[in-house]
Amino acid sequence: MRRLTAVLAALALAFSLGTAAAHHAQAATVGATGPIVGYQGLCLDDRSALTTNYNPVQVYTCNGTNAQQWTLESNNSLEVLGKCLDVYAAGTANGSTVDLYDCNGTGAQTWVPQSNGELLNPESGRCLDDTGWGGAGTQVQIWDCADTANQQWALPSGTTTGNTPNLGPNVYVFNTSMSTTTIQSEINQVYATQQSNQFGTQRYALMFEPGTYNVNVPVGFYTEVLGLGQNPTQTVITGGGIHADAAWSGGNATTNFWRGVENITNDPSSGSTEWAVSQADPMRRVQIDGNMVLDDDTSGNNSSNWSSGGFISDSVVTGNVNSGTQQQFIMRNDQLGSWTGSNWNMVFVGDTGVPGQSFPNPPDTTVNQTPTVDEKPYMYVDSSGNWNVFVPSTRTSSQGVSWANGNTPGTSLPLSDFYIATPSSTVSQINAALAAGQDLLFTPGVYQINGTINVTNPDTVVLGLGIATLVSNGGNTILSTADVNGIRIAGILFDAGTTNTNTLIQIGPAGSSASHASDPTVLSDVFARIGGDIAGKATQTLVVNSNNVIGDDLWLWRADHGNGGTYGWTTNTAANGMIVNGANVTMYGLAVEHYQAVQVQWNGNGGADYFYQSEMPYDPPNQSSWMNGSTDGYPSINVANSVTAFQAYGLGVYCNFDVNPSVIAANALTSPSSSGVQWHDMVTISLGGKGTIQHVINGQGVTVSSSNEKADVTSYN
Secondary structure (H helix, E strand, C coil), X not given: CCCCCHHHHHHCCCCXXXXXXXXXXXXXXXXXXXXXXXXXXXXXXXXXXXXCCCCEEEEECCCCCHHHCEEECCCCCEEECCEEEEEHHHCCCCCCEEEEECCCCCHHHCCEECCCCCEEECCCCEEEECHHHCCCCEEXXXXXCCCCHHHCCECCCCCCCCCCCCCCCCEEEXXXXXXXXXXXXXXXXXXXXXXXXXXXXXXXXXXXXCEEEEEEEECCCCEEXXXXXXXXXXXXXXXXXXXXXXXXXXXXXXXXXXXXXXXXXXXXXXXXXXXXXXXCCCEEEEEECCEEECCCCCCXXXXXXXXXXXXXXXXXXXXXXXXXXXXXXXXXXXXXXXXXCCCCEEEEECCECCCCCCCCCCCEEEECCEEEEECCCEEEECCCCCEEEEEECEEEEECCCCCCCCCCCXXXXXXXXXXXXXXXXXXXXXXXXXXXXXXXXXXXCEXXXXXXXXXXXXXCEEEEEEEEEEEEECCCCCEEECCCCCCEXXXXXXECCCCCEEEEEEECCCCCCCCCCCCCCEEEXXXXXXXXXXXXXEEEEEEECCCCCEEEEEEEEECCCCCCCCCCCCCCCCCEEEEECCCCCEEEEEEEECCCCCCEEECXXXXXXXXXXXXXXXXXXXXXXXXXXXXXXXXXXXXXXXXXXXXXEEEEEEECCCXXXXXXXXXXXXXXXXXXXXXXXXXXXXXXXXXXEEEEECCECCCECCCCCEEEXXXXX
């Protein structure tokens, strides 16, 4: 783990760690040799590998050559090719260049690692700086220490080589050479911050290099636990294992949001994994050894330990999965030993070891094969210590996990292909990198986005770590794509700002018409939030104009609770969650909740949705405030009358009109009546009998209200 620990004492550093011990920085091991990695994943480099005095030191693409193999000496000098990193002419002013010079032990060659990743030159009181946030070939300088991304450097730790990235202070990278005590302490510190931090600004990623770790890993808000092997079996957590409970809320997991686990094996000594979560809590590429329970079974609450909605994909559970109190859940391309339990609607797509089709008694919806999907891109470290992002290939008519026969098919991208963004990165810097053909990695944090991020090149990967959160400032669309092939957007929470945004996320410009059937754009673990943390506003959250787009685990949420003053009928205003204009768009694990008009408007032909969960808005003050023309309320999904082909499987729509229980919705779902438009396995619920949904779809299905809280319709066309 590249972290400042007690080893720094051996360096005789004359500064105090203070509170920095609670934050991830870099390792600083005397004698360790390897690359020093900075902004944009570029390496500190002796230009042209020359050893003449005054030869410039630059940032350059990491290439593993001797010109990038730096050794941290006991006197805090940094040596390469027998020479030392040196401030030219012992300068102390801002902008003094840094070059190579005979090692002499002077102040111009002293570089003290700081807890935030900076390298301080005490002689000048300034920090090593990537000049002007420059690209490859830019000579470095010293500048006032500013805790910015262009002053953060990952030093060689002695445990990995290659293009080791600087992923900022909120990424913890563990390896098996570290003591279990140290690893457990770091995990505990993160969880102590994140256990109940539902609307906080902290974001974390806990990364485990391949190996076996005997640790306890509770997963709190805005925390990702990631294995760094090529496949999940290379990284194993034993002991207490990885788990999520709802002790912070008395065992009620219905607000356990925004966390995730990927690419790892969980083998707890108890033989059972507790994963008590609701929306925006993906588990992907995980092997669970033993059994699994999907509600809180450890906090002592056995009467109101509810959980509502979840997503597990491309995973193996060797034992039994017990759904417990889960109201709805989707398993996609998983391999299970067995499954127990059902409440309102359990959806299985492309799975093995799961119940057969039986909705509504019990309410299991089973689709044997997944028509088409691309698994989410993931990070891994190869056998040479090089960091990469792996982009899985498209799967069609699939069943079971992508790694059943070894490594997942796909393409490996070196991390040097990525612009590594931090919360201090500007939209202009991000767009310049994207326009130049780079991919984009958001390190954990909250990003204030002033402008629109434009993804214009085909096959661009935009990947977030630690539930990276992008906030719209000034009413701008946060992210917009061109109508091109193969864009991958994954692991990001999009947050509406206090100035209304017309469209928060746009996939393809209006009028997009190209076919992307052979290389679709894929949205994996893409979440959006209107209100809750701040009083956000957005007319439309996600507009899909391109054809053949795949959505895989989306939660679009107008907040029904949160920080004071951030939610309410006239506060966090939002009409529509998703507008689908593109043809042949497919969604897996779609949840859209509390929007004030039609929550999903589906205009494109040939679409499909597998699993849908939606609560109508809680807060219409009266019926007149929530009218669709002359019709009471709005349907959660409306399929346009022009659509002739559409499929939907496993849908649940709930009402909880707690502000005014007399409010009525005429239909949960509306669509044309056509042989090509087919609906399968629908349920409506009046939660606690607060409010009325008169029909499930197009006047079909019985009313749910205080006198009858549940209704089912098995099919409609």
